[in-house]
Amino acid sequence: MATWIRFLHETGDSTLINASQVLLQFHVEQRQVEVFALGAPETLKHPVCVYTCEYPEQVTAAEELIMQALGNDQPVTISLDILDEQAEYLNHVNGMRMVLQLLHQGKVRIPVENDLSEDDLFERDPDERQSELSHFEEMLHTYLNVPEDALRRAYRKEGDDVPFELSQDHEECADHGFHEYWVVSARPDRNYKIRDSYDELAKSLIEKEGYGMASERGAHAHPSPQRPS
Structure with missing residues (x-):
């Protein structure tokens, strides 16, 4: 069964990507999470979305949340609000x-x-x-x-x-x-x-x-x- 990750944008739009076709880069120092969709080479040049986090802990929270969901074969929704809640929980x-x-x-x-x-x-x-x-x-x-x-x-x-x-x-x-x-x-x-x-x-x-x-x-x-x- 495919595991899906739903990325919520600040505009209210969302992007749904199969977990096997997503590349995530976690930048703790820059406080950013970049999301890329795998496929054609040009899709790796520009991220689907970028989460600019207020705290480094939110970057860690994103990684923890996604890895936990993938390990349990569960869908997961990612947004800045969710990352904030997860960071507070991890703290x-x-x-x-x-x-x-x-x-x-x-x-x-x-x-x-x-x-x-x-x-x-x-x-x-x-x-x-x-x-x-x-x-x-x-x-x-x-x-x-x-x-x-x-x-x-x-x-x-x-x-x-x-x-x-x-x-x-x-x-x-x-x-x-x-x-x-x-x-x-x-x-x-x-x-x-x-x-x-x-x-x-x-x-x-x-x-x-x-x-x-x-x-x-x-x-x-x-x-x-x-x-x-």
């Missing part, structure tokens, strides 16, 4: 995956960015570049029942009730040189609850990728109980 998948990794292994490493003050390290201004540590802190608050300044509290070592422990480590290897890391550790005396709106995503990843919680270290994540229908 949540990647974020939840990191949080589950922390709960599964008990700790996760974040690259140290040198020469950052505390204010810069935990910068939340949308117009400013966010540090890796601040970005992970935002993930933790998004997916778990922890305060939005959970890692800042750990950084300042504010009492015994901080949600996580934060330390530094390093490694040195011949190929990549010396690297420093922040080590975010789950506390053995804390129970972490996944927020209701991300229960299903967490359960799906736990089932598909085999994440277990670090119960032997005392860290637990509890998806919300199923509500009766």
Whole structure:
């Protein structure tokens, strides 16, 4: 059975191409997805359509969406709106995956960015570049029942009730040189609850990728109980 890809144009028109007769070029740096129809040589000179994406993640989303559809022999529709939704979904998948990794292994490493003050390290201004540590802190608050300044509290070592422990480590290897890391550790005396709106995503990843919680270290994540229908 043929698999079809429907490409929606900004004008509202659409182009339907058999998946076996389409060439897609994904340009992450240029933030473009170019669609070519195979056949006569002249059809490869000009793309059928070009999606100019706002974010590089949308290019990755297009590739993921199409590969998944082709792998399942399913038709798929592509538009900028769909790519935006898929990019947002993939961002949540990647974020939840990191949080589950922390709960599964008990700790996760974040690259140290040198020469950052505390204010810069935990910068939340949308117009400013966010540090890796601040970005992970935002993930933790998004997916778990922890305060939005959970890692800042750990950084300042504010009492015994901080949600996580934060330390530094390093490694040195011949190929990549010396690297420093922040080590975010789950506390053995804390129970972490996944927020209701991300229960299903967490359960799906736990089932598909085999994440277990670090119960032997005392860290637990509890998806919300199923509500009766």
